Amino acid sequence: MSAAAQKSMAEFRAKVIAKVPSALDVLALTLKSQIQHQLSKPGTGRLYRVRNKQQRVLIAGPLLAGQTRNRFLRLAKKRTTNRPSDFHRASAPNNPPAPDTNALKRSAYVEKEGVFKRLVGVATKYAALLNFGTARIAPRPFMQPAFDETTRVATDTMTKALIVGPFVQSRRPQSVR
Numbered sequence: 001m002s003a004a005a006q007k008s009m010a011e012f013r014a015k016v017i018a019k020v021p022s023a024l025d026v027l028a029l030t031l032k033s034q035i036q037h038q039l040s041k042p043g044t045g046r047l048y049r050v051r052n053k054q055q056r057v058l059i060a061g062p063l064l065a066g067q068t069r070n071r072f073l074r075l076a077k078k079r080t081t082n083r084p085s086d087f088h089r090a091s092a093p094n095n096p097p098a099p100d101t102n103a104l105k106r107s108a109y110v111e112k113e114g115v116f117k118r119l120v121g122v123a124t125k126y127a128a129l130l131n132f133g134t135a136r137i138a139p140r141p142f143m144q145p146a147f148d149e150t151t152r153v154a155t156d157t158m159t160k161a162l163i164v165g166p167f168v169q170s171r172r173p174q175s176v177r
Contacts, residue, residue: 043098093138
């Protein structure tokens with residue numbers, strides 16, 4: 001290999017390595033958004049009546065005293081109505097968990113560990129129990145479908161960021177004179 005070819009190859013390799021961290025960031029954020037999308041899907045299982053906010057307040061009411069308790073109850077009554085949010089449709093087995101409090105969705109994170117490593121996950125204690133199931137609960141997978149969807153995007157993203165970008169920049173057609 002000639003010296004010019006080695007130099008060209010080294011430049012190409014440097015451009016590729018410079019693009020990898022930003023491509024990983026894009027993929028990690030794509031996976032996080034796919035996880036959040038999976039956790040946003042409405043349930044397809046049974047419909048449950050959720051205790052309304054006033055009942056929750058009455059449970060906490062005895063803990064408060066005097067004007068604070070009265071003010072708390074008055075505010076709770078204003079916020080309590082019989083609306084569709086008083087019901088929760090659970091997820092069916094083998095479907096992603098149905099959102100109720102959105103705590104699972106909000107706990108999705110991306111963590112950067114070094115230049116070439118990104119951790120994507122969900123930070124609630126019960127995420128793995130829902131994802132893989134237990135002896136009493138059928139699995140409600142949300143990580144694998146999100147990963148599968150992201151791998152479709154990953155090939156295109158990595159190809160554009162690593163190969164097409166540096167190759168096009170270094171191999172621009174010269175004007176014909």
